[in-house]
Amino acid sequence: MEKAPRPIRSELKSHRIVQEEEKPIRWSYMKILREHSDLKEFYPEIDPYAEAYRMRDNMWAIYTESLDGAGDPWMYLINGPERAMLIDTSFGLGNLKGLVNYLTGNKELIVVNTHAHPDHSMGNGQFERIFCNEYEVPFLQKKNDPHIWDSLFNENRQPLYTEFDPADLIDFHPFEIKGVPDGYRFDLGQGYEVELVHLPGHSAGMSGFIDHYNRILFSGDLTGILNKPADTPYWRLHTVEALRDGLRKLVPRLDHIEGVFPGHGMLDQSPVVIEYLLEATEAVIKDPENYDRIRTTMRRGTPRASCVKYIYQGSALRYSPDNVYYSQDPNITANTEEK
Numbered sequence: 001m002e003k004a005p006r007p008i009r010s011e012l013k014s015h016r017i018v019q020e021e022e023k024p025i026r027w028s029y030m031k032i033l034r035e036h037s038d039l040k041e042f043y044p045e046i047d048p049y050a051e052a053y054r055m056r057d058n059m060w061a062i063y064t065e066s067l068d069g070a071g072d073p074w075m076y077l078i079n080g081p082e083r084a085m086l087i088d089t090s091f092g093l094g095n096l097k098g099l100v101n102y103l104t105g106n107k108e109l110i111v112v113n114t115h116a117h118p119d120h121s122m123g124n125g126q127f128e129r130i131f132c133n134e135y136e137v138p139f140l141q142k143k144n145d146p147h148i149w150d151s152l153f154n155e156n157r158q159p160l161y162t163e164f165d166p167a168d169l170i171d172f173h174p175f176e177i178k179g180v181p182d183g184y185r186f187d188l189g190q191g192y193e194v195e196l197v198h199l200p201g202h203s204a205g206m207s208g209f210i211d212h213y214n215r216i217l218f219s220g221d222l223t224g225i226l227n228k229p230a231d232t233p234y235w236r237l238h239t240v241e242a243l244r245d246g247l248r249k250l251v252p253r254l255d256h257i258e259g260v261f262p263g264h265g266m267l268d269q270s271p272v273v274i275e276y277l278l279e280a281t282e283a284v285i286k287d288p289e290n291y292d293r294i295r296t297t298m299r300r301g302t303p304r305a306s307c308v309k310y311i312y313q314g315s316a317l318r319y320s321p322d323n324v325y326y327s328q329d330p331n332i333t334a335n336t337e338e339k
């Protein structure tokens, strides 16, 4: 029986109703960071749902609580010489745009998504144009929908997973989507470049971003290779093999990187975590049956099972056995729940 997690003191206007289990290392990190660190900047009069943590002179990690019962996501804001860049937009609760404008002094803003999952993209409607990798475009297009928030509520319009004031959700506005290729460089002015690095697997267009000035990799979500039906666009890019290929291209460049900032979890990790993740993908590809355990999670009322391969010094690579090989016939989908 898992113990209820120790609460983390917070002044946020949101309160989680459904809490994941306490992750023994990550939880301690988050508790100390959020309760005691002086990196935290909280401006409740602008956005009572977000905490900004200044991680570099010109870069903040922005924390919000998850609204769908899963892990709390990180967004990142880079204040470049002439332009700023926001990486991901969380759930679209509160005045994120106001917070970003305040932190950057109303600088021109480039908004990018690592991928289209709700915890990274439902706030896109606050902005006119969103950049993402070209393979993520069809998934992001689905977020151009005024009903994206419906699944957060029960039939009485009460939040299911996290308490918040529904009036604080942003108004829906369609946004323009611009797909760009692997290696695309965004110009924040005066030679300050941020490069998109395609790291598929978790989703087809999942991409990290390298801030070449700070020598940082914003790595997005890498460790969950979810079961995808065979008719999913770019099915081959939702596999452990696709992730391995992306990591293999990235590893020789890690000498240039000083810190890794993921979409969830602990900040400013050593770049060696990317090598350890690559090792886990290679072990799974060698023998998909050689997992450490099976994990069943409840997602929106239905149980979902996945294989779990531990990552050295890290968390775990979760994968569906049907999504290991991109050479596998995508028309064959076994039922992972039976394993």
Ligand SMILES: [Zn+2]
Pocket: 115, 117, 202, 221
């Ligand atoms: Zn994700």
